[in-house]
Amino acid sequence: MAKTVVIDPVTRIEGHAKISIYLDDAGTVEDARFHVVEYRGFEKFCEGRPFTEMAGITARICGICPVSHLLAAAKTGDKILAVKVPPAAEKLRRLMNLGQITQSHALSFFHLSSPDFLLGWDSDPAKRNVFGLIASDPDLARAGIRLRQFGQTVIELLGARKIHAAWTVPGGVRSPLSEEGRQWIRDRLPESFETVNLAIGLFKNLIDNQLQDEVKVFGSFPSLFMGLVGKNGEWEHYDGHLRFTDSQGDIVADHLSEDDYPKFLGEAVEKWSYLKFPYYKPLGYPDGIYRVGPLARLNVCNQIGTEAADRELQEFRDRAGGVPTSSFFYHYARLIEIVAALEQIQILMDDPDIVSSRVRATGGVNQLEGIGVSEAPRGTLFHHYQVDENGLIRKVNLIIATGHNNLAMNQTITQIAKQYVHGPEIAEGMLNRVEAGIRCYDPCLSCSTHAAGQMPLHIQIVGSDGKLVNEVYRN
Amino acid sequence: MSVKTLKIDGIDIAIEEGATVLDAARQAGVPIPTLCHLDGVGDIGACRLCLVEVGGSRRLLPACVTEVAEGMEVQTNTPKLQEYRRMTVELLFSEGNHVCAVCVANGHCELQDVAIQVGMDHSRFTYRFPDRGVDVSHEQFGIDHNRCILCTRCVRVCDEIEGAHVWDVAQRGAACYIVSGLNQPWGEVDACTSCGKCVDACPTGAIFRKGSTTGEKERDRAKLDFLVTAREKHEWTR
Numbered sequence: 001m002a003k004t005v006v007i008d009p010v011t012r013i014e015g016h017a018k019i020s021i022y023l024d025d026a027g028t029v030e031d032a033r034f035h036v037v038e039y040r041g042f043e044k045f046c047e048g049r050p051f052t053e054m055a056g057i058t059a060r061i062c063g064i065c066p067v068s069h070l071l072a073a074a075k076t077g078d079k080i081l082a083v084k085v086p087p088a089a090e091k092l093r094r095l096m097n098l099g100q101i102t103q104s105h106a107l108s109f110f111h112l113s114s115p116d117f118l119l120g121w122d123s124d125p126a127k128r129n130v131f132g133l134i135a136s137d138p139d140l141a142r143a144g145i146r147l148r149q150f151g152q153t154v155i156e157l158l159g160a161r162k163i164h165a166a167w168t169v170p171g172g173v174r175s176p177l178s179e180e181g182r183q184w185i186r187d188r189l190p191e192s193f194e195t196v197n198l199a200i201g202l203f204k205n206l207i208d209n210q211l212q213d214e215v216k217v218f219g220s221f222p223s224l225f226m227g228l229v230g231k232n233g234e235w236e237h238y239d240g241h242l243r244f245t246d247s248q249g250d251i252v253a254d255h256l257s258e259d260d261y262p263k264f265l266g267e268a269v270e271k272w273s274y275l276k277f278p279y280y281k282p283l284g285y286p287d288g289i290y291r292v293g294p295l296a297r298l299n300v301c302n303q304i305g306t307e308a309a310d311r312e313l314q315e316f317r318d319r320a321g322g323v324p325t326s327s328f329f330y331h332y333a334r335l336i337e338i339v340a341a342l343e344q345i346q347i348l349m350d351d352p353d354i355v356s357s358r359v360r361a362t363g364g365v366n367q368l369e370g371i372g373v374s375e376a377p378r379g380t381l382f383h384h385y386q387v388d389e390n391g392l393i394r395k396v397n398l399i400i401a402t403g404h405n406n407l408a409m410n411q412t413i414t415q416i417a418k419q420y421v422h423g424p425e426i427a428e429g430m431l432n433r434v435e436a437g438i439r440c441y442d443p444c445l446s447c448s449t450h451a452a453g454q455m456p457l458h459i460q461i462v463g464s465d466g467k468l469v470n471e472v473y474r475n
Numbered sequence: 476m477s478v479k480t481l482k483i484d485g486i487d488i489a490i491e492e493g494a495t496v497l498d499a500a501r502q503a504g505v506p507i508p509t510l511c512h513l514d515g516v517g518d519i520g521a522c523r524l525c526l527v528e529v530g531g532s533r534r535l536l537p538a539c540v541t542e543v544a545e546g547m548e549v550q551t552n553t554p555k556l557q558e559y560r561r562m563t564v565e566l567l568f569s570e571g572n573h574v575c576a577v578c579v580a581n582g583h584c585e586l587q588d589v590a591i592q593v594g595m596d597h598s599r600f601t602y603r604f605p606d607r608g609v610d611v612s613h614e615q616f617g618i619d620h621n622r623c624i625l626c627t628r629c630v631r632v633c634d635e636i637e638g639a640h641v642w643d644v645a646q647r648g649a650a651c652y653i654v655s656g657l658n659q660p661w662g663e664v665d666a667c668t669s670c671g672k673c674v675d676a677c678p679t680g681a682i683f684r685k686g687s688t689t690g691e692k693e694r695d696r697a698k699l700d701f702l703v704t705a706r707e708k709h710e711w712t713r
Contacts, residue, residue: 050611056577056689164576166689174688362686364614390611390662391685 003027005426010034010435017443019434020272021417029421032414034406034438036275043396051080051365051391056166058383058398062444063163064107067100067155068376068401070168071238072383077170079370080387081363088356089172094238095348096158096167097374098341101237102192103151104377105294105334105341108442109199110144113331116436117206122429140202143195147338150192154345157181172360179355186349189342193308196338200312203332204319211328217419218437219327219412222247224280224290225299226404228375229254233302235309235340237375243300244280244290249323252280258373261382265399277406278399289411292379292404293441294333299323304336306343312336327412327440334377334442365391376401378444402443412437481547496538496549497525507551508560508589510567510678511626512539515703516635522626523563524589527551535559561593569600570649572607572621573679579692580680586624607652611685612662615669620652622681629653629673629682636702641667653681675699 002025008018022031042061049057055073059066071093078085085093111130119128119136127135134141152162158177159165167174207215228236229243242256244264256264268277268285279288290296304310316324316336324333348354371384379401386395416437420430477492483505490499495518500507510522520537527538530548535556538549550556567573567586575581611617630642630653641664645654656664673682675694683692701713 048609050609050617050685052686052688053577053579060576166577169688170686174691392609392611 002030005421005431007431007435010438017438019413019438021413021421021434023421027422029414029417032410032417032434033272034409034413035273039274043398046393046396049393051077051370051385051387051393052170054383054385054393054396055168055170056164059164059166061398061400065100065104065376065378065444066164067096068374068381069383070159070165071097071374072372072376072381074168074170074173075372075374076370076383076385077372078361079372080365080367080385080391081170081361082366083171083361083363085172085361086356086358088176088353089359089361090238091348091351091353092158092173092176092359093168095177095345095354096155096165097237098345098348099151099154099158101151101341101377102338102345103148103155104442105338106144106148106151108377108439109203109331109334110141110148112442113436113439114140114144116432116439117203117211117331121432121436122427125428125432128432140198143198147192147195150188151341153188154185157184169360171362174360176356176359177354182349182355185345189346189349192342193339196335196342200332200335200339203335204315207319207328207332215326215328217328217416218433218440219408219415220325221411221415222325223408223411224252224283224288225296226280226290226292226380227297227300228373228380229301230305235297235301235304237297237341242373242380245300245323247323247325249299253282258371258382261371261373261384261399267399267403273406275406276399276403278404279407286407289407290404291327291408292401293330294337294377295324295327295330296379297375298333298336304340306340306347309336309340309343312339327408327437330440330442365389376444378402378442379404400444402441405441405443409438409441409443412440479543479545479547481543481545481549483549484551490543492543494543496527496529496536496541496543496547499543500527500538500549500551505551507538508592509539510585510589510624511628513628513632513676513699515699516628516631516676519627519631522567522624524560526556526559528553528556557593561595562599564590564593564595565598565600567624568595569598569602570605571623572604574621577689578622578680579683579687579689580622581690583690583693584680585678603649605649610655610661612660613667613669613685614662615685616661616671616674616682617685618653618655618661618682619680622679623653624679624681625651625653626678627653628676628678632672632676632699636699636706637668637670637672639666639668639670642673672699672702 003023005021006018010017010019017036020033021029024030046057055070058069058073061069115128115133119132155165156162159167225245228240230236230240243254244252246252264281266279266281279285280290304313369386373382381401382399384397385393387393413434416434420433478489479492480489483500483503486503488499488503490502497507508524510524512518518539520540525538526535528550529536607620609619633642634640641655643654645652645658655661674684675696675698680692705711
């Protein structure tokens with residue numbers, strides 16, 4: 001008898017989602033789907049607001065990566081003002097994004113995903129969380145928490161608060177870094193480098209030994225990759241142009257401007273999820289599957305541009321034996337990006353511009369449409385606004401990083417389910433692996449409302465006649 | 476000039492005839508929350524936050540427009556008044572669309588201050604979520620009717636200090652709203668001198684400088700005092 005196994009909610013991700021696994025009569029996995037079951041509605045209720053408020057409003061989309069929205073909204077606002085932001089403002093915006101990449105990646109690795117690697121997929125779910133990690137390896141947990149604190153404090157030093165700092169504005173930023181702030185960052189950098197190097201060493205050892213199978217099964221498939229790159233094809237997180245590469249590392253499209261995204265990105269919808277399914281238009285839906293985020297950024301760039309990160313990037317590519325295409329490498333890529341972010345923060349600390357007071361260009365409504373892009377920790381983020389002649393928002397389109405990865409996430413959980421889930425008895429550890437497939441992408445589905453330490457799970461076994469055969473809740 | 480003596484919360488006060496209970500309370504250091512009152516312009520008793528109990532009166536009276544009288548006994552902070560004030564603030568919040576988190580006045584808002592003062596931690600009334608507009612047709616300023624509490628400070632400051640009378644109130648009851656000119660977009664009102672006094676007078680984020688982002692609105696209230704002093708006493712010092 002055919003069955004459906006439902007994982008609801010998916011835990012240790014940011015937001016609310018569930019997974020359905022469809023089994024055939026023999027109990028073999030046919031398909032799996034990742035359903036995003038929440039609806040936020042920002043695109044609609046921003047209509048009618050002044051475009052200058054968009055950074056403050058859209059930052060509220062998320063408590064983990066509000067900086068991404070602050071940047072994308074401000075960059076879209078720059079286009080509507082038709083001004084060039086002062087150099088100091090650009091560097092300060094970059095600094096805040098680097099702080100965010102550090103804190104968000106540290107959260108994903110240490111708090112959300114490492115309990116699986118370090119405590120085991122099949123370990124007691126009540127302890128398979130950051131508190132379990134604190135109990136089993138307090139030094140590592142403390143180091144990870146302090147690394148996240150470092151990134152959060154960089155954001156706070158600039159924007160006066162860690163979360164939802166309404167600091168970026170169309171035309172620049174509201175204030176520079178203080179000298180005290182610069183000193184604090186300098187003082188904490190060595191410890192942050194030490195922590196990320198410890199984590200990289202640990203993770204390399206795991207994928208070379210215990211986690212070899214995960215690399216093969218957790219989203220290992222060919223796809224395109226999309227991300228921003230700089231003028232010389234280097235790793236980029238704030239500006240530059242868009243590039244698509246394939247699984248062989250060949251460039252499929254390059255020098256793309258965010259202004260043209262409707263030409264190369266399509267958005268499909270499925271009735272079973274609130275999350276749209278973007279695809280690369282020239283290949284159609286669903287063949288135009290592409291991935292964004294840390295793995296994609298490392299795959300599309302020629303080099304990172306800083307010494308330690310470039311060394312790690314080379315080793316990363318060597319270890320994968322070519323282009324790393326397994327989504328399990330997202331975790332590895334995240335750690336390398338922390339190294340890159342810390343190195344770039346270090347460079348910025350010596351830049352006199354970051355304490356300059358010339359940080360805000362002003363102007364009126366000089367263009368009625370603007371598209372802004374930034375690299376959020378989870379991938380490329382687009383904000384697209386249309387305004388009236390007074391600057392009131394007429395239309396908003398937001399393409400969030402997690403959306404780009406929607407097709408890939410579905411393919412990943414199907415691959416994992418086929419490997420590990422066999423009916424009719426479903427072990428908890430099997431399902432945890434499927435959830436972990438989603439965690440590779442560190443999806444950000446909302447303002448992070450999951451409760452750490454509790455892992456509620458709801459499994460429904462539905463017969464081919466649609467009747468509920470069995471239902472299990474775990475609270 | 477005759478002097479009236481009265482008691483406010485048991486404190487003996489002597490104050491000139493014609494002063495209001497609010498003046499007397501302030502002179503005595505007795506705090507009474509207000510929203511529509513603005514030093515330098517006339518009072519209208521619109522917000523009802525300054526209601527007090529006066530001996531011999533069965534009704535609650537707004538302190539800002541009640542003149543002192545000889546032998547008056549006033550109570551400003553009884554449980555009944557506390558409950559009424561909190562309810563008034565809750566109604567103000569539920570009547571408009573006040574989203575502090577993304578408001579230009581967040582952290583510098585008198586409605587927020589009063590909510591804290593009266594101990595409001597939530598509204599017991601259902602939010603109306605009215606459909607109100609934003610007018611940013613003026614070159615420098617904007618008005619967001621979602622955040623307006625109809626205190627009419629802007630109306631009075633523009634009329635009484637600037638003398639332009641750009642603002643007024645249209646409609647009745649729950650449909651009331653502030654209009655500029657003859658209900659025109661603000662940017663098309665010739666009478667507006669772009670002086671910005673309404674921005675300084677507005678207690679919330681309803682009237683703001685364009686381009687302001689979350690929490691950026693700060694007011695120069697001293698400028699209003701300066702103008703009133705200059706006009707009435709012919710003293711031009713700040």
